[in-house]
Amino acid sequence: MKNWKDLLQFYGERIHNWEQPHQRSVLGISGMEPANLYGSLDGACSTSQSPLKDCQHVLWMRAEMDKMDLSQDFPEPSYLADLEKFHRWLGFVQGVLWGHGICDLDELREQTRQVTHAAA
Numbered sequence: 709m710k711n712w713k714d715l716l717q718f719y720g721e722r723i724h725n726w727e728q729p730h731q732r733s734v735l736g737i738s739g740m741e742p743a744n745l746y747g748s749l750d751g752a753c754s755t756s757q758s759p760l761k762d763c764q765h766v767l768w769m770r771a772e773m774d775k776m777d778l779s780q781d782f783p784e785p786s787y788l789a790d791l792e793k794f795h796r797w798l799g800f801v802q803g804v805l806w807g808h809g810i811c812d813l814d815e816l817r818e819q820t821r822q823v824t825h826a827a828a
Contacts, residue, residue: 710823
């Protein structure tokens with residue numbers, strides 16, 4: 709990966725090529741959904757959306773992130789706000805990709821490192 713746009717493109721391709729919708733077990737404990745793991749939250753952590761809907765939302769977010777101009781050299785306040793938003797959204801996108809088993813953590817970590825080291 710050379711830059712953020714390449715990374716976003718890759719994530720979009722992974723979602724489009726994904727064929728087996730399943731949810732990764734939490735902390736490697738099969739059958740334990742977040743609501744069961746943290747039962748005191750009374751279902752506050754349960755996922756009500758389907759993997760397909762989650763991925764559709766991620767594709768929309770990816771398209772919106774692609775529109776953000778992160779190429780400025782001088783850190784204007786609007787640029788810093790966009791950069792902060794971009795990183796928040798990137799974390800959400802990566803969480804969905806990991807949560808549904810589309811990418812594993814090592815893969816996500818390595819891709820992010822490639823882009824951040826290339827940008828430095």
